[in-house]
Amino acid sequence: MRRRPIYCMCSMLLQPRRWSWSLDLSGQIQRKHARLMAFWNKKDKSDDGQQSGPEAGEDAPAKKGFFGGIKAALSKTNKALNTDIRDLWKSGGQLVDDDFLKRLYASLIKSDIGTEVAGQIRDRIGNDFRARKVEYSEVVGLIREEIRAALKQESNAINQAAEGPTFILVVGVNGSGKTTSIGKLANRFTKEGKRVLLGAGDTFRAAAVEQLTIWSERIGCEIVTAKQGADPGTVAFQASKRAVDENFDVCILDTAGRLQTQSNLMQELEKIRRVISKHIPDAPHEVLLVLDATAGQNAISQARGFSDAAGCSGIVLAKIDGSARGGVIVPILNQFKLPVKFVGLGEGIEDFAPFDADAFVDGLLDEE
Numbered sequence: 001m002r003r004r005p006i007y008c009m010c011s012m013l014l015q016p017r018r019w020s021w022s023l024d025l026s027g028q029i030q031r032k033h034a035r036l037m038a039f040w041n042k043k044d045k046s047d048d049g050q051q052s053g054p055e056a057g058e059d060a061p062a063k064k065g066f067f068g069g070i071k072a073a074l075s076k077t078n079k080a081l082n083t084d085i086r087d088l089w090k091s092g093g094q095l096v097d098d099d100f101l102k103r104l105y106a107s108l109i110k111s112d113i114g115t116e117v118a119g120q121i122r123d124r125i126g127n128d129f130r131a132r133k134v135e136y137s138e139v140v141g142l143i144r145e146e147i148r149a150a151l152k153q154e155s156n157a158i159n160q161a162a163e164g165p166t167f168i169l170v171v172g173v174n175g176s177g178k179t180t181s182i183g184k185l186a187n188r189f190t191k192e193g194k195r196v197l198l199g200a201g202d203t204f205r206a207a208a209v210e211q212l213t214i215w216s217e218r219i220g221c222e223i224v225t226a227k228q229g230a231d232p233g234t235v236a237f238q239a240s241k242r243a244v245d246e247n248f249d250v251c252i253l254d255t256a257g258r259l260q261t262q263s264n265l266m267q268e269l270e271k272i273r274r275v276i277s278k279h280i281p282d283a284p285h286e287v288l289l290v291l292d293a294t295a296g297q298n299a300i301s302q303a304r305g306f307s308d309a310a311g312c313s314g315i316v317l318a319k320i321d322g323s324a325r326g327g328v329i330v331p332i333l334n335q336f337k338l339p340v341k342f343v344g345l346g347e348g349i350e351d352f353a354p355f356d357a358d359a360f361v362d363g364l365l366d367e368e
């Protein structure tokens with residue numbers, strides 16, 4: 001029955017306590033709702049390419065589908081590297097001499113592509129063009145070719161279980177982007193029609209469970225949680241058991257951030273692996289190391305420590321949109337022989353793409 005406004009007003013006047021209670025309750029709901037909406041609006045803005053992170057602004061990448069997404073996310077690196085290399089050219093051709101090769105090497109190093117590949121590029125350009133006047137496009141074509149060769153990898157596919165649930169363990173240092181990458185990955189699997197179970201294995205940080213729960217609600221997937229301070233092994237146990245018992249396709253376990261030098265925490269990871277393999281004998285099928293691309297050379301030392309200690313099988317390079325040093329993927333791939341499976345392109349749920357060498361080269365350096 002629709003109540004007339006006059007009836008409602010009378011009822012409010014006759015029942016002031018009930019009115020004030022309902023006002024208070026609706027205030028609380030509204031405040032909660034406003035907080036939630038603020039959170040999602042922030043995420044949604046970044047989904048649309050309007051970065052909400054600390055480096056938001058004119059350079060914020062416009063999202064243009066899968067291929068364009070990587071290119072747009074690398075816009076800061078691209079701008080810095082292209083400007084530096086173009087600056088080496090005076091009007092007309094440029095003579096390739098020691099000074100030119102030195103300055104070219106310095107520009108490449110600045111983008112974090114590493115001394116090994118930068119040295120190879122310098123030497124090849126020296127061999128092919130020394131004492132000749134060259135056009136910009138000749139040199140850049142060759143640099144792109146060398147970087148593409150350095151980024152070659154067998155496959156970026158996620159290792160799948162032969163049967164039963166695929167179990168993915170996610171590790172890395174504090175703040176590298178683990179939980180966000182798990183949300184984005186779970187979203188991809190869910191969109192592919194897979195049933196996904198998340199495990200909130202970061203029981204150390206107070207807000208970690210809440211953060212992953214919000215992602216699970218947004219995606220519409222299931223989650224296993226435990227209280228703050230609980231043994232992460234228990235979450236691993238419950239998640240792997242439930243994944244088998246309830247026929248989930250994929251289970252992804254979050255872990256607390258840790259340094260590869262903290263031996264007790266690295267042992268904890270070992271225990272988590274043992275617990276998982278009790279329910280799923282060949283699991284974890286994938287141990288993804290999440291690296292923060294903005295950490296530059298630190299990301300490389302993290303990869304070094306973790307890849308051995310945690311038995312990593314692949315890398316997620318998060319935050320390639322966040323710095324002008326996206327070239328760091330080159331030494332990571334070159335030195336560790338661990339495949340880069342995904343790259344993080346921003347804070348939004350869709351800001352995630354399988355690694356693709358061609359898209360990366362295109363993003364790093366313009367053809368002309």
Ligand SMILES: Nc1nc2c(ncn2[C@@H]2O[C@H](COP(=O)(O)OP(=O)(O)OP(=O)(O)O)[C@@H](O)[C@H]2O)c(=O)[nH]1
Binds near residue numbers: 320322
């Ligand atoms: N710009 C950008 N920000 C990202 C990306 N991935 C994660 N972030 C942000 O990085 C911050 C840390 O991300 P988390 O996912 O909480 O990192 P974490 O590794 O789980 O952190 P801990 O659990 O504290 O160890 C958050 O503000 C994320 O929004 C990315 O690809 N690009």
Ligand SMILES: [Mg+2]
Binds near residue numbers: 178179202208257
């Ligand atoms: Mg986390």
